[in-house]
Amino acid sequence: LAMTTYQSLSGRNGPFQCQAFVTVSQSFDVKVLMRDILLQITQPVNQPSSPSTGAGKGPMEGLLKGMETWNVVQLARILRQQLDNKRYLIVLDDIWSMNAWEGIRFSLPDSNNGSRIVVTTRIRAVAHTCCFHEYDRAYEIKPLTDCESRDLFFKRIFGSSICPEHLEDISAKILGKCGGTPLSIVSIAGLLASKPVQSKDLWEKIYSSLGSEIETNPSLDRLKKILELSYNDLPYHLKTCFLYLSIYPEDHNIRRKTILRRWIAERFVTGKRGLSVFEVAESYFDEFINRSIIQPVTTSFTGKVKTFRVHDVMLEIIVSKSIEDNFITLVGEQN
Incomplete structure (x- = not known):
């Protein structure tokens, strides 16, 4: 819902001068979040970068050179400068703790010009903590009728x-x-x-x-x-490919072509009569899409999925299954 709202407000004639969509998740790094926002807000508003996938070279490339080495204070200062007196839209998706909100909110200036910050969370206390102005509102999504x-x-x-x-x-x-x-x-x-x-x-x-x-x-x-x-319910050959997705961190945008090549390299996919190995891998991927167990993030103009995510609850399940089946070994946190 947040993504749909964000995308509906994108475009040349949209109400905002700059905008960004970042996923926070449980294992967050405030520096990574700030860098991601900076990269997105420096893109032309009619050509927004894909949320949380990084951005290409923009008009502020010189200013952001060396950003990877900046500390939190430097990132916060530049972020405030870039947002100050601009009408912006920032979506902070899937915040799990008050610390995550406190770590980022002071970098987002209030110029009283109609800027909007949208926060999504599954924790009611976090939602109410984010409402620090009298005109802020917490909306609890109701189940479908x-x-x-x-x-x-x-x-x-x-x-x-x-x-x-x-x-x-x-x-x-x-x-x-x-x-x-x-x-x-x-x-x-x-x-x-x-x-x-x-x-x-x-x-x-x-x-x-x-x-x-x-x-x-x-x-x-x-x-x-x-x-x-x-x-x-997945057939055995699809389970192996699906478990492989457990190597990616939570809320990570995965490129379709990358995962197809990895499946092939790991020999999870073999050719069939009349089909190349890559075409078989594509058919496996399409089956996951048809079963709605992976979530498309970006698509090409022809409608083909370019990047996708695994829902964090499903990721939790397949990480558990992968460890149980000795398919992967998890070292430290999955980040």
Whole structure:
């Protein structure tokens, strides 16, 4: 939602002179955050860089030369100078602690000219800490309504909001397990859409595999259960490729071409009759997209995914699975 809002305000005729979208996450480095914001705000507003992927050479290249060696005080000073008296939009996505907010907020000046700072967090106390002006507001995202949940679920599977009559009852039961969480709904729908036949028996089996206790679990535990089911349903050859994504840090933007080449280099992919090894790797990647277990970040003008992310809850699951299967060894924090 934050990304959609950010992108809708981008462009030559947008209301802001400069803008940036950065992901904070649990393991944050305030210097990295400041550098990322600086790189993005120095791009022309009608050609914004991809959030959290860095930027190309901009008009302020000379000023930012040597930025990698700057300390926090230097970065904060330059950042304030670049934002001062400008109308800017900064999105700080997925803040987990008050320390993260306190570490960055003094670098964002208030020139009383309509600038906006949007913070997303799953922790209510952090949201209220970020509201230090009387006109700041904390918005708690509500679960989807039953009607919205059905629309999202059926459109993902059938391409329309109409459900076959024989699947209506079981779909209502499955949606009850999802609790109005969009990621849960899309994940289950992606799993069902991957099946060649949409039978009531198959849907009943998937419903039963979620367990009767899931509806009484907290929303995060419920989401984990559903995402774990999506992982367990993968064929063996796809599981190996998917587990490989556990080597990347949380909220990292992964390039599609890079991961395809890595799968091939690790010999997770072999050629098939009539298809090159790279084409097979692409078909594996497309299957992950179709199942909605990875999240596209940027796409080409033809609609092909260029970069993507693994949701942090799904990443937690596959890191655990990778360690359990001795697929990877985790050294220190995953950052």
